Amino acid sequence: MGPLAGIKVLDLSRILAGPWATQCLADFGATVWKIEKPGSGDDTRQWGPPWIPDGKGRPTSDSAYFASANRGKLSLAIDFTKPAGQQLIRSLALRADVLIENFKVGTLAKYRLGYDSLKGVNPRLIYCSISAYGQDGPAAAEPGYDAMIQAISGLMSITGVPDGEPGAGPVKVGVAVSDLITGLYASNAIMAALVEREQSGRGEYIDLALLDSQVAALANQALNFLVTGQSPRRRGTAHPNIVPYQAFPTQDSWLMLAVGNDRQFEAFCRVAGRGPLAEDPRFRSNADRVAHREALIPEIEKACRQKTTAAWIRLLAAAGVPCGPINNIAEVFEEPQVKHRKLRFDVAHAKGAQLPLVRQPALFARLAGTADAPPPLLGANTGDVLSDELGLTSDEILSLKGDGTIA
Numbered sequence: 001m002g003p004l005a006g007i008k009v010l011d012l013s014r015i016l017a018g019p020w021a022t023q024c025l026a027d028f029g030a031t032v033w034k035i036e037k038p039g040s041g042d043d044t045r046q047w048g049p050p051w052i053p054d055g056k057g058r059p060t061s062d063s064a065y066f067a068s069a070n071r072g073k074l075s076l077a078i079d080f081t082k083p084a085g086q087q088l089i090r091s092l093a094l095r096a097d098v099l100i101e102n103f104k105v106g107t108l109a110k111y112r113l114g115y116d117s118l119k120g121v122n123p124r125l126i127y128c129s130i131s132a133y134g135q136d137g138p139a140a141a142e143p144g145y146d147a148m149i150q151a152i153s154g155l156m157s158i159t160g161v162p163d164g165e166p167g168a169g170p171v172k173v174g175v176a177v178s179d180l181i182t183g184l185y186a187s188n189a190i191m192a193a194l195v196e197r198e199q200s201g202r203g204e205y206i207d208l209a210l211l212d213s214q215v216a217a218l219a220n221q222a223l224n225f226l227v228t229g230q231s232p233r234r235r236g237t238a239h240p241n242i243v244p245y246q247a248f249p250t251q252d253s254w255l256m257l258a259v260g261n262d263r264q265f266e267a268f269c270r271v272a273g274r275g276p277l278a279e280d281p282r283f284r285s286n287a288d289r290v291a292h293r294e295a296l297i298p299e300i301e302k303a304c305r306q307k308t309t310a311a312w313i314r315l316l317a318a319a320g321v322p323c324g325p326i327n328n329i330a331e332v333f334e335e336p337q338v339k340h341r342k343l344r345f346d347v348a349h350a351k352g353a354q355l356p357l358v359r360q361p362a363l364f365a366r367l368a369g370t371a372d373a374p375p376p377l378l379g380a381n382t383g384d385v386l387s388d389e390l391g392l393t394s395d396e397i398l399s400l401k402g403d404g405t406i407a
Contacts, residue, residue: 002029002368007194010092011035011073012080012101012108014042016146016176017130017210019069020183022100025190026072026371027360033092033385034070034376038077038407041378042066055352062351062375071347071357072371076386077379077407084405086111091390093118093125098190102130105140115205125203126193128186134209144210146176153178153214158221160234170234182213243289243296244268247326248304255304255312258322262286267319272303347374379407 007030011022019034019042026032036042048063079085090113093099099118101108108114115127129135132144150156150172160171186208193204215222221232224240232240237256239245244265247256259265262285269278277283277299282292289296304312309325316323327335333344342359349355359370386392386406400406 002027002371003364004191004194005029007031007098008096009033010089010096010099012089012099012103012113013130014102015044016069016179017182017186018100018102019044020180021128021130021186021190022073023069023071023371024183024187024360025098027369029368029371030098032073033096033381034073034075035080035089036075036077036378038079038379038404041075041077042070044069045378052349052351052355053353057353060351062377067355067357067375070375072373073376074381074385075376075379076382078382079405080111080113082403082405084400084403086113088386088390088400088405089113090118090121092385094122095389096122096125097194098126098128100128100130100186100190104143105129105131105135119203119205123203124197124201126190126197126206127203128190128206128208130182130186130208130210132210134212135207139211146179146210147172149178149210149214153211154218154221154231155214158232158234158240161236162234165236168234178210178214181217182208182210185213185216238293238297241290242286243293244300246297248301250304250307250309250312252308254326255309256324256326257300257304257316260322264321265289268316268321271315271319271321272300274299274303345370345372347372349374350377350380382406 004025007025009022009025009030009032011018011032011034013019013022014036022030022032022034034042040046044066045062047065049059050064051059052062052064052067054060078088080089093113106114109117115129118125118127131140132149133139133142144152150159151170155178156170156172159173160169161167186206189206189208193206197203220241224230224232235246237247242258242260244257244259247254257268259268265283265286266278269275277296281288283289283296307315313323313325325331332338338344343361344356345359346354346356355374357374362369383397386397386400387394392400397406
């Protein structure tokens with residue numbers, strides 16, 4: 001049983017930020033009712049290939065993308081643009097602890113499903129709205145996707161090959177990191193509100209923006225600017241505040257070297273046969289190395305090219321110097337540590353195949369930490385939830401199906 005067992009989440013979100021948040025809550029034991037549009041469902045069901053295979057290896061109509069963010073949920077296909085669908089959502093909200101949505105600002109209010117309407121139905125409801133830019137301000141009404149937020153937030157300006165080098169220019173991070181960060185902030189805020197509700201007995205409204213989340217997650221780079229007034233620049237794999245801390249070419253591939261303190265630098269120089277570098281006054285402290293980065297990095301590049309990546313990892317690990325290979329994704333799942341930690345696990349999918357998934361990373365000593373149910377088929381749980389939670393009869397459910405309110 002997970003730590004959120006008994007918590008009911010009404011999930012009106014789509015794509016990634018909201019579903020990532022509710023998958024986190026499902027992993028921790030919450031019951032998540034995922035509301036989807038009849039006929040098509042969450043947009044990401046169609047974001048393929050690749051597609052989830054059936055028991056015979058044939059592609060189904062659900063994408064791997066959808067599966068990555070929707071395990072452990074129950075799917076209800078409800079059209080809340082219809083009055084009867086709106087009433088179903090209000091009835092579910094009465095029984096829910098949490099509602100999360102990521103429609104454009106004001107969309108749900110048109111259907112009397114905004115916070116101001118639903119807090120009257122359920123004063124204990126924790127209502128989380130995720131949007132691109134927040135519920136107020138000059139950009140509040142504008143739509144936005146992850147890549148736009150990576151650009152506007154400044155993240156792209158510090159990601160990619162430095163100016164003046166071949167291939168220079170801004171680069172999008174390889175996953176939708178702004179969405180994922182927002183989802184994590186949302187799940188944290190929701191859990192904090194649940195804890196506070198135990199004291200006050202009252203619900204809460206949470207306004208969470210992708211832009212706010214990504215700017216907050218600029219972390220040291222934001223403070224580097226705020227303290228100095230100078231915008232950080234792209235450095236490829238290099239770190240703005242630590243040297244040497246970047247990827248170096250080796251005899252056969254690449255090595256990611258992460259020297260975090262002076263002791264580790266001395267150990268690296270000793271292993272690399274470059275002892276004088278550790279004694280050079282230009283490189284004795286990290287601040288010195290940052291100031292003289294341009295002189296030091298070519299010396300380390302020369303040293304790294306003398307051995308294979310595997311040889312460096314063996315020697316530097318023995319000396320306590322953090323380093324590693326730059327794996328592709330296939331290599332990640334062959335890593336002994338990844339296998340030992342069982343990050344990949346398989347579940348039986350409703351279409352007949354064993355579906356590989358990636359567990360959430362928190363391991364509890366006593367409690368379950370990852371939902372072991374597969375992502376749901378579209379509308380697979382509509383009838384059961386409406387019957388069990390709202391007491392609808394089979395005739396009432398058939399009537400709602402007949403007029404297209406549910407599927």
